[in-house]
Each structure stands twice: as structure tokens, then as C-alpha cells.
Amino acid sequence: MSSQRCPSYYNATIKQETHYPSLAGELSTDVVVIGGGLTGVAAALELAEKGYKVVLLEANKIAWGATGRNGGQVTGSLSGDQAMTQQLRKKIGSEAEDFVWNMRWRGHDIIKQRVEKYQIDCDLKFGHIQTAYQASHMHELTAMYDEAHRRGMGEQLTLVPKDEVPNYLGTTLYHGGLLNRRNMHLHSVNLCIGEARAAEQLGVQLFEHSAVVDIKDGAAATVYTANGKVTANAVLIAGNAYHKLARPQLRGMLFPASLGNCATVPLSEAQVEAINPHDLAVYDCRFVLDYYRLTADKRLMFGGGTNYSGREPKHVAKELGASIARTFPTLKGIDIEFAWAGMAGIVLNRIPQLGKVSPHVYYCQGYSGHGVATSHIMAEIVAKAIDGELSEFELFAGMHHWRIPMNEWVGNQALALGMMYYQLRERLR
Numbered sequence: 001m002s003s004q005r006c007p008s009y010y011n012a013t014i015k016q017e018t019h020y021p022s023l024a025g026e027l028s029t030d031v032v033v034i035g036g037g038l039t040g041v042a043a044a045l046e047l048a049e050k051g052y053k054v055v056l057l058e059a060n061k062i063a064w065g066a067t068g069r070n071g072g073q074v075t076g077s078l079s080g081d082q083a084m085t086q087q088l089r090k091k092i093g094s095e096a097e098d099f100v101w102n103m104r105w106r107g108h109d110i111i112k113q114r115v116e117k118y119q120i121d122c123d124l125k126f127g128h129i130q131t132a133y134q135a136s137h138m139h140e141l142t143a144m145y146d147e148a149h150r151r152g153m154g155e156q157l158t159l160v161p162k163d164e165v166p167n168y169l170g171t172t173l174y175h176g177g178l179l180n181r182r183n184m185h186l187h188s189v190n191l192c193i194g195e196a197r198a199a200e201q202l203g204v205q206l207f208e209h210s211a212v213v214d215i216k217d218g219a220a221a222t223v224y225t226a227n228g229k230v231t232a233n234a235v236l237i238a239g240n241a242y243h244k245l246a247r248p249q250l251r252g253m254l255f256p257a258s259l260g261n262c263a264t265v266p267l268s269e270a271q272v273e274a275i276n277p278h279d280l281a282v283y284d285c286r287f288v289l290d291y292y293r294l295t296a297d298k299r300l301m302f303g304g305g306t307n308y309s310g311r312e313p314k315h316v317a318k319e320l321g322a323s324i325a326r327t328f329p330t331l332k333g334i335d336i337e338f339a340w341a342g343m344a345g346i347v348l349n350r351i352p353q354l355g356k357v358s359p360h361v362y363y364c365q366g367y368s369g370h371g372v373a374t375s376h377i378m379a380e381i382v383a384k385a386i387d388g389e390l391s392e393f394e395l396f397a398g399m400h401h402w403r404i405p406m407n408e409w410v411g412n413q414a415l416a417l418g419m420m421y422y423q424l425r426e427r428l429r
């Protein structure tokens with residue numbers, strides 16, 4: 001895979017390209033962050049705000065990984081919420097439900113504050129609709145709506161019955177939806193680069209083309225790249241499904257799923273008005289879902305499907321073109337100007353994974369395709385832990401995770417089978 005940026009819509013519309021040096025020589029610092037995606041950059045910024053000296057090492061470019069390839073949707077769909085609540089009940093009892101509910105929205109607040117505080121130009125917009133692909137999906141949307149009402153967030157949500165869907169989306173595909181005005185969508189690369197620049201201004205030293213090849217932990221931790229090394233009191237591994245570090249400890253915990261995404265040519269005003277007049281981000285309720293939205297220059301960005309073999313899908317544009325035509329027949333045959341794929345780190349029980357692999361080395365990964373908000377939440381929790389505030393970190397570090405003690409290929413096949421099971425179960429509902 002090239003270490004340069006992929007040919008995505010995001011990368012063609014970067015506001016200010018990064019040109020950080022490659023690490024050469026020896027440094028010592030408080031914290032080393034490995035990985036320059038949203039997790040690593042958000043954690044570096046959080047730590048710099050707390051006064052820590054931080055070095056961030058990115059193997060490729062800032063926002064090169066999933067952060068540079070995603071759908072840009074910031075939603076309250078915390079992955080693994082049910083499994084998380086179940087496990088938390090055993091630890092914090094009846095507070096578990098409140099904890100998970102509040103966590104759903106915490107990433108939104110962090111992102112909004114960052115964008116305002118550091119004046120990050122990332123096309124941030126509010127408005128999202130989760131759609132019912134099957135009639136039975138309305139039960140879960142109604143349950144979410146009822147819970148939001150019970151918790152005082154009701155005015156931000158509207159339950160949309162089937163006959164009102166055309167007011168929001170120009171498609172007959174859905175059985176209804178849940179409109180959410182708190183959810184957002186944004187340009188993920190410009191957000192990440194904006195946060196990286198804010199971190200740099202606070203003294204973080206950033207390096208690109210600086211892959212960490214080894215970590216040794218002793219009295220302090222030292223990380224090694226091809227041409228340099230950095231010693232620190234704490235190291236955070238934030239490499240998502242793209243890294244192979246700390247293998248004995250992390251093997252079999254996270255599985256790379258290749259997801260596709262694309263952007264059409266800009267739509268005409270009439271097309272925008274016909275398909276998505278309120279500029280909403282959209283995804284449906286299926287396990288393997290379609291997700292789409294309009295970009296700032298009014299392209300339809302449309303993602304969906306998975307290829308759990310861990311390879312990049314070969315025909316992303318062709319596959320997604322068919323999905324676009326199925327969703328919006330009036331756009332059948334529209335030119336797709338950008339098509340790309342990226343790796344999401346999938347966790348079997350979907351609960352984000354935080355923990356330590358050795359006394360000074362932390363890790364933070366596994367948002368199962370829902371990481372724009374979650375990366376910020378987890379980065380905050382791990383930064384607090386490094387700063388000595390351990391309570392939330394320990395809750396996550398203590399979560400039980402399934403591990404498939406096989407090589408990655410076998411693990412991916414097992415995951416693919418699991419996905420097929422869930423998809424079949426969904427069709428039978």
C-alpha cells in the first residue's frame with residue numbers, strides 16, 4: 001500500500017497539506033503517540049493541553065488511514081453499546097445505562113469544542129437520519145427516540161414515518177427513519193490536520209514517514225523507527241488495523257475489514273433538492289449498512305459494503321455505483337469521480353479496546369466502523385489515564401474481549417462467517 005495519500009475526495013480537498021519531517025536521531029519526551037489518525041492526533045492534542053511533551057510518529061501521512069477514508073459521520077452510535085452496558089452493570093451497577101448514554105454524545109462535544117477553539121475549517125454540519133431498511137427496524141429507532149425523550153434530548157430527535165421520508169430523502173427504499181439534529185458530518189482529513197496543527201502549536205513534535213518498527217519497555221519505554229528512536233514515560237499505540245506492534249499481547253483482538261467509499265461529480269441544485277434537500281448524513285439500520293451524505297461542494301459521498309478478507313475491494317466504484325442507483329434511481333449512471341477503500345478495525349463484541357500491553361505502553365483501538373466520535377472519546381480517556389486519572393480507563397481496560405488465537409487470515413474468515421450469520425438473521429426478522 002502506498003505511503004502517500006489515497007486518491008479520495010478528502011485528499012483532493014485538503015485545506016493545508018502537511019509536510020512533517022521523518023524522524024532521524026534520538027529524542028526523549030514525556031509521551032510518544034504512534035499513529036497520526038484521529039485517535040493519535042486527538043490524544044496528542046489532549047496531552048499537550050495538559051502540559052505534556054509529546055512526540056507523534058506516523059508511518060505515512062497525518063490522516064492517511066481510516067481517518068482519511070471514512071464517511072465523515074459523527075453519530076451517537078457507540079459501537080458495542082449493548083455488550084458494554086452488560087459488562088458495566090457488573091462493575092458500576094445501575095449507573096451503566098447513564099454512563100453509556102452520556103458517552104454516546106461526548107465525542108460530539110469534544111469535536112465541536114475543538115473546531116471552535118482552534119478554528120478548524122472542516123465543513124462541520126449538523127443533521128443526520130438513520131433509516132429503517134426493513135419495517136422491523138422501526139422498533140429500534142422508536143426505542144432510541146423514546147430513550148432520548150426520557151433523557152431530555154427529545155427535541156433534537158424526530159421519528160419520521162414511512163410516508164414522510166420523501167420530505168427528507170428522494171428514495172422509496174426506507175420504512176421510516178430517526179432524524180437527529182445533534183449528529184454531525186464533516187471533512188475528516190481537514191479535522192485531523194486541523195487538530196494536528198493545534199497540537200503542533202502547543203509544542204507536539206510530529207513526524208511523518210516514520211513507522212515504528214519496535215517498542216521496548218523497561219525503566220522507560222523506547223520506540224524505534226528505521227532511522228531514529230524516542231524514549232518516553234508513556235507510549236500510546238494508536239495504529240488501528242494498520243499496525244502489527246505488540247503482537248503477542250494484541251494478536252487476535254482486532255480484525256481489519258476493508259470498507260469502500262466514493263464521491264460522485266458535484267450534483268446540480270435540482271439533484272440536491274431532489275435527493276437530500278436538508279443536507280443530512282444518512283445511514284441505515286443494517287449490520288452491513290449504506291452510509292452517505294453530501295460534501296461541501298455537493299457531491300454525493302456514498303459508502304457501504306465490506307470485504308472481510310482484509311484486501312482492498314477491487315471494484316469499489318462499480319459496486320457503490322449500483323448501490324447509488326438502487327437508492328436514488330434518478331442518479332443511475334452518474335459519474336463517480338473518486339473511489340477508495342480503507343480499513344476499519346473490527347472487534348468481535350464491538351466494544352472499543354483500551355488497555356496496556358506493558359507498564360509504559362498503552363493501546364487504543366477497535367471502533368468497528370464508528371470511530372470519528374469514538375476516537376475522540378477514547379483519546380480523552382487514555383490521555384486522562386496517562387495523567388493519572390484512571391477510573392474510566394480501568395473500566396475499559398477491564399472489559400472482557402474475545403480473542404481468536406489464530407493467524408489473521410483464519411480470524412478474518414471466522415469474522416466473515418459471523419457477519420454472514422448476522423446478515424442472515426437480519427433478513428429473517
Ligand SMILES: Cc1cc2nc3c(=O)[nH]c(=O)nc-3n(C[C@H](O)[C@H](O)[C@H](O)COP(=O)(O)OP(=O)(O)OC[C@H]3O[C@@H](n4cnc5c(N)ncnc54)[C@H](O)[C@@H]3O)c2cc1C
Pocket residue numbers: 034035036037038039040057058059060061062063064065066067068069070071072073074075210211212213238239240241242243244245259260261291303341342343344365367368369370371372373374375
Ligand atoms: C471506509 C470507511 C468509512 C468509515 N466511515 C465512518 C463514519 O462515517 N463515521 C465514523 O464514526 N467512523 C467511520 N469509519 C471509522 C473511522 O474512520 C475510524 O474508526 C477512525 O478513523 C479510526 O481512527 P484511528 O486514528 O484509530 O485510525 P487510523 O485513522 O487508521 O490511523 C492509524 C494510523 O496509524 C498509522 N500507523 C500504523 N502503524 C504504524 C506504525 N507502526 N508506526 C507509525 N504509524 C503507524 C497509520 O499509517 C495510520 O495513519 C469508517 C472507516 C472506513 C475505513
